[in-house]
Each structure stands twice: as structure tokens, then as C-alpha cells.
Amino acid sequence: MDRKTFIKSIAVIGASPAFAASVPAKGADGKNKTKSESFGGGFVPSARIFKTGRAKLTIRPPEKYAGKLSSLSVSILYGDAAWDGKSDSFPWAKDFPAKYREENGAFAIDADFKKECRYTFVVKDKKRGGNESFVASVPVYALGEDIYALRPFKGDSHIHSTNSDGKNSPEEVALRCYEVGLDYQAISDHSVYSTSEDMKRKFSRFPTSMSFFNAEECHYSHAHIQNFGGSQSLTEYVKKNRGEFDALVAEIEKTLPADASAVVRRNVAVAEAEFDFIRRLGGIAVFNHPFWEAEPKKGKYTHMESRMLDLIAGRKKFDAYELVNSTCADIALARALCHYPRHCAGKPVIGCTDAHSVDSQGTGYTIVFAKSCDFPDIKDAVLGGKSLAVDAYSSHGSKLQRLAFGDERLVRFSYFLFDEYFPLHDELVAREGKLIKGALESGSKDYSEIAKAARAVEGLYESMLG
Numbered sequence: 476m477d478r479k480t481f482i483k484s485i486a487v488i489g490a491s492p493a494f495a496a497s498v499p500a501k502g503a504d505g506k507n508k509t510k511s512e513s514f515g516g517g518f519v520p521s522a523r524i525f526k527t528g529r530a531k532l533t534i535r536p537p538e539k540y541a542g543k544l545s546s547l548s549v550s551i552l553y554g555d556a557a558w559d560g561k562s563d564s565f566p567w568a569k570d571f572p573a574k575y576r577e578e579n580g581a582f583a584i585d586a587d588f589k590k591e592c593r594y595t596f597v598v599k600d601k602k603r604g605g606n607e608s609f610v611a612s613v614p615v616y617a618l619g620e621d622i623y624a625l626r627p628f629k630g631d632s633h634i635h636s637t638n639s640d641g642k643n644s645p646e647e648v649a650l651r652c653y654e655v656g657l658d659y660q661a662i663s664d665h666s667v668y669s670t671s672e673d674m675k676r677k678f679s680r681f682p683t684s685m686s687f688f689n690a691e692e693c694h695y696s697h698a699h700i701q702n703f704g705g706s707q708s709l710t711e712y713v714k715k716n717r718g719e720f721d722a723l724v725a726e727i728e729k730t731l732p733a734d735a736s737a738v739v740r741r742n743v744a745v746a747e748a749e750f751d752f753i754r755r756l757g758g759i760a761v762f763n764h765p766f767w768e769a770e771p772k773k774g775k776y777t778h779m780e781s782r783m784l785d786l787i788a789g790r791k792k793f794d795a796y797e798l799v800n801s802t803c804a805d806i807a808l809a810r811a812l813c814h815y816p817r818h819c820a821g822k823p824v825i826g827c828t829d830a831h832s833v834d835s836q837g838t839g840y841t842i843v844f845a846k847s848c849d850f851p852d853i854k855d856a857v858l859g860g861k862s863l864a865v866d867a868y869s870s871h872g873s874k875l876q877r878l879a880f881g882d883e884r885l886v887r888f889s890y891f892l893f894d895e896y897f898p899l900h901d902e903l904v905a906r907e908g909k910l911i912k913g914a915l916e917s918g919s920k921d922y923s924e925i926a927k928a929a930r931a932v933e934g935l936y937e938s939m940l941g
């Protein structure tokens with residue numbers, strides 16, 4: 476089966492038995508249901524993504540309504556929140572009749588998605604009242620052409636392994652990235668670049684959907700600086716080019732305010748020289764966890780020293796700002812949010828876990844809206860502001876918290892993806908990871924199931940495009 480045919484056979488329509496079991500369908504309670512619970516002759520309500528403007532949709536009724544379409548009605552709600560199946564609990568959305576006609580036993584709908592937002596098509600039984608009338612809903616998002624042309628990729632580029640101070644082996648960390656549903660990963664040990672290279676090499680034998688990028692957390696300055704995707708180790712590169720690096724630091728120091736202390740000037744200059752060298756290596760220079768400690772350590776400057784932070788952030792020489800670092804205390808995110816608009820507005824954001832144990836992986840990540848999950852496209856997208864920093868820390872009560880920060884249009888769309896796309900996406904990625912783990916353990920050379928699982932991940936979003 477070629478890729479296109481395969482993609483058509485999976486996911487939202489649920490035609491392929493291998494994957495249909497986890498297709499999300501909105502049932503009467505508005506919750507995602509598995510195929511076995513809700514597919515038996517029901518509507519196939521499945522999320523769809525369209526371009527803004529005019530579009531045609533077809534909604535096919537369940538068997539029991541065959542020939543009785545006139546007893547049903549279709550209306551459209553629009554608004555950012557997901558509909559829970561009870562129209563009276565959805566007062567913020569506008570509800571208006573949809574233009575539709577019956578065509579070959581289905582509703583043919585001419586929609587005009589004027590605004591970029593979520594729309595919910597609701598099918599009701601006209602003979603019933605209140606919540607009883609609900610038959611099915613189809614969640615839709617209409618996107619402007621620029622974002623419609625991109626794909627969402629979820630990744631963590633700041634994770635540690637036993638090659639520095641992490642608790643788990645690089646392989647355990649890499650496999651955990653599958654379990655938590657990422658599209659790309661970059662293990663970034665302290666001053667160690669080779670972990671990311673080793674994992675890229677190790678997993679390259681598999682036909683996987685996961686992109687492996689290089690990374691390293693750099694420590695020449697008190698500020699921790701991320702070499703995300705650079706073509707080699709910054710730590711090694713600086714060692715080899717020490718003279719040039721020191722000359723650059725001296726040049727930068729001259730541009731810093733004279734009233735700043737020598738320690739502050741030195742550290743800001745070193746951090747900025749690191750940004751510069753990371754860019755030379757083709758990487759994205761990220762200012763890591765700007766607020767990782769609430770207060771400077773007694774008698775010792777950290778990059779939390781406010782003047783140092785103000786200068787690094789205010790001069791904006793980095794490429795991206797690690798707004799979410801889910802290992803840091805809540806106050807770090809709160810302070811980063813206070814600080815960001817003042818100094819950094821307009822600079823791209825990154826979200827990461829900075830996990831030192833597999834238990835913390837998945838609690839923070841970046842969503843990058845890019846042409847593909849290859850590094851050059853991810854880099855272009857991040858530098859172009861097409862990224863969101865997400866805090867998905869799960870210990871906030873029973874509900875998974877998902878706080879997305881970044882461009883407002885992307886933020887609004889991400890909440891649709893959290894409801895309608897990522898749950899299934901994450902499950903498919905985890906399934907692929909399980910197969911890869913099995914192959915690593917057994918040494919099997921038959922990767923055909925892995926290839927199939929990887930294509931399911933890659934094809935899922937495509938299958939939602941209207």
C-alpha cells in the first residue's frame with residue numbers, strides 16, 4: 476500500500492482495524508469514545524481542519540436515521556471552547572442554523588468559515604427536547620492559509636540522561652519520549668553533546684516518525700545556554716577556538732553598561748558569545764530557564780542576579796527564550812511570564828521539561844508549527860515565531876493542565892489540538908515506541924510493524940485536513 480492510500484485508510488474514518496480502536500468520536504456526552512463504544516452504525520463524528528472561507532462537508536447519519544433525515548437538524552456553534560454536548564452549558568458560543576441539504580442519504584453542508592476559530596456541527600433529533608435531542612457533533616477548526624500549510628510537531632529539546640546528572644540511561648530517556656507522545660526529541664546533557672548523537676545513531680535503523688536532534692546545555696556563563704540543533708558540540712568548539720571566543724567576549728564586554736559589576740559584565744558577554752557561536756554551528760541559541768532559582772545564592776552570583784538577567788533578556792541576543800521549564804518551581808514560570816512582555820516580547824518561545832528523570836518527561840514541551848519535522852524546517856519555524864511553550868504539568872489536581880504560551884492564533888488552535896488531535900496522536904506515538912522497544916530488546920530485524928505505526932503517526936494530521 477502506498478503512503479497516500481495508507482493514510483486514507485486510517486485514523487478519523489477508522490477504516491483500518493489496526494488503528495480504528497482509538498479513533499476519537501464524540502458521543503452523546505461529548506467525550507471521546509473508542510470505536511467499540513460509539514462506532515456501531517453511528518455517525519462518524521471526526522475532527523476536521525479547513526481553510527477559512529467556503530467549504531463543503533458531508534455528515535452521514537446512523538443507520539437508524541436512514542430515510543428519516545428530515546427528523547434531524549444540523550446547527551453550527553462557534554467559539555473557542557470544546558462543546559460538552561449540552562447546548563445550555565455553552566453560552567459563549569453562537570448557535571445558528573447551518574445551510575444544508577439532503578444528498579444521497581447524508582447531510583451536504585455548505586459552510587462559510589468566515590473567522591479563524593473552532594466550529595462545532597451539532598446534529599439533533601427534532602422530536603426530542605433539551606439534552607435528549609443531541610445525536611452527534613463534528614468538531615471543526617478553520618485556519619488561515621498560512622497556518623493551514625503547516626503541521627504541528629511536539630518536542631522536548633531539554634532533557635538529561637546519566638551522561639550528566641540525569642537518573643535514566645539515554646535509551647530510557649529516548650524511549651520515554653515516545654511514551655509521552657513527542658514528534659522530536661533532543662537529549663541535552665550538561666556540556667555533553669554526544670548523548671544526542673548516540674541516540675540519533677542508535678534509532679536511525681528504525682523507520683520511525685520521531686526526529687532526533689542534537690543538543691547540549693552549555694555552561695561557560697552562569698546563565699545556562701542551550702545549543703539546540705547545532706552541528707557540533709559548543710563546549711568542544713569553544714575549547715578548540717578559545718582565542719577567538721575570548722576576543723569576542725572582550726568585544727561584547729565593551730558594549731555593556733559601565734555601571735554593571737565586573738561579574739555581571741563578564742557573564743553577560745560570555746552568554747552572548749555562546750549565542751553567537753551556537754548560531755555559527757547552525758543551532759538555535761536558547762536562553763534556558765531564566766528564573767530557575769527564586770533568589771541569587773548567598774555570596775555567589777547566579778544568572779538570577781537581576782542585573783545579569785535584565786541585560787541578557789533585554790539585549791535579546793538569543794534566538795529563543797525557554798518560557799516553560801516544567802522542572803522549575805511554579806514561581807519560575809510565573810516570573811518568566813511577568814518578565815517576558817517587558818523584555819522579550821517578540822522573541823520566540825520554547826517549552827521543555829529539563830527532565831532529570833523519565834517521570835518528569837512529558838510535563839512540558841514545545842509545539843512547533845512547521846513544514847516538516849526536519850531540523851531546518853523546525854528551526855525556520857521557531858525563529859519565525861511559530862512555536863508555543865506548553866506547560867502540561869499533570870499534578871495540578873485530577874485534570875491535566877495544559878497552558879500554552881506564544882502567538883495568540885497558535886494558542887487558540889492548540890486548544891483544539893489538545894482536545895481533538897493530540898490524545899490520539901500521543902497514543903499512536905506511544906504504540907510506535909512500544910514496537911521499537913520490543914525490537915531493541917529482541918534484536919528483531921523485521922521493522923515492518925514499526926514502519927506501519929510510524930506512518931499512522933505521520934498520516935493522522937493529514938487525515939483531518941478538509
Ligand SMILES: [Zn+2]
Pocket residue numbers: 692699763764
Ligand atoms: Zn540548566
Ligand SMILES: [Zn+2]
Pocket residue numbers: 633635692829
Ligand atoms: Zn538542564
